[in-house]
Amino acid sequence: MTAAQGNGAAQADLPIGVFDSGVGGLTVLRALRSALPDEGFIYLGDTARLPYGTKSGETVTRYAEQAARVLVGRGIKLLVVACNTASAVALGHLATVFAPLPVIGVIEPGAAAACAASVSGQIAVIATEGTVRGGAYERAIRAARPAAEVVSVACQLFVALAEEGWAGGPIAEAVARRYLAGVVAERPALDCLVLGCTHFPVLREAIAAATGPRVRLVDSAETTAEVVRECLLRSGLRAGQGTRGAGHGGVRFLATDAPARFVRVGAVFLGEAIAPADVELVDL
Template identity: 45%
Template sequence: MARPCIGVFDSGFGGLTVLRALLQHLPGADFLYLGDTARLPYGSKSAETITRYTSAAIHTLVGHGAQLVVIACNTASALALPHLQGNSEVPLVGVIQPGAEAAKLAVRDIQLPVLVLATEATVASHAYQHACAQHGLSTIEKACPLLVPLVEEGWTDHPVTRQVAEIYLEESVAATRPGAVLLGCTHYPLVRPLLERSIHSLLGPIPVIDSAEATAMHIQGMLPAASHNSNAPSALRFFATDSPQKFQRLGQRFLAQEVDLVTLVDLDR
């Protein structure tokens, strides 16, 4: 059986945490990753613009051989995926619905809400609120705008990052105790150990759900068993719309391995 080729798209670097999880769960697949680094962040743009950018990225990945595309960007998953899913030539998977499904499995008391930590744009979209509601779960949504720049600075276990995380958590649970915490941003897996320590210190041993990990497990369930095991390493190709050198430098931090070659692409062509 031919190895499946999976495309992964994000507005920048954060989706590499989804790719990292996919590499762990699907060693029998090959991967293409495209970061639209020329036009990030997506959070300040309209739904129409984000949909157009996402459509162009999908077209590029399919043109390079992707048989399935993961939209590893919470903003694009929330705003573009609903418009593109029915008309795509390949299956599309976002990060929001798998995260909500994982929350449903993790919550021990369905009466307790799920605390969603995410960016301002994702919180404003209420995409996780709607996805969790489909599984009978209520949510507390908390925007954590300082965590992304702290992660990109490399301060993943820094006292400042711990203090910022604790402030966000204390503000989130001042009125209601959650039954689980869902990390709704692809940057957050890099600070998951720090967040878990803060969450467990404040709230006790409640489940912490990584939407990147949940997405990888969801896709694992979609593909043949041959994709789950292989002696041959996955082939990886990387594309960026700006500054391949910066992508290589930051990408290694998110992927936890070398990013050898990044091809510059123009999505407007």
């Protein structure tokens, strides 16, 4: 049974589906679990085809739909697109294909948080090539705050550093300075920077060192979790309104390749150990 087919209390006890191109979306899952401890989750990392950020919009849309279909087929009540690139280019498509299933991305919550955090209205966005190329953050920020000045920087190497576990130390700090020092120096009123990729919160300390204390870093994960909570309340889909479902209060992990690596690297993003038995290898 899919969320679209379920109803009432039974539907409320279905898990929430979350997907990303790999393990970076586990930072979003971490925030979701903190905000919604009674909810069950199914997380899919498309580790066989990451990163999405360097691929065309058409390819990302196709991959995103395939990942979403797997989760919908498992029976979910809401879909969270934890990948910034997929949120930027495929969110509308997914919402149409899987209607009436609620589909929530990370772009608009992150943009809203940035608009609230910035005093000057000068905001920087760091993301993958695909997210920057699509311009979704700029559009979302300017829709909420038309006078905002937005600069976007593609920081593709951050993804590799995060995946390798090189989140701190001289290498990460040098890469962050190379990407960001000039951007900050050229914009003395810049006071907010959006971490526009789910991998980037892992490098938060290195990024903060490069931007300095005047620039507030915004992670869309917590804001996305709040949007999901409000959507569940508004739709009457909060867990606990019916019989406890199989996924209630827990997490199931799906990976499209290298589950052992998913366990090892994913623990860094999730902030806790992942049991190998909890990761299922799937084919999209």
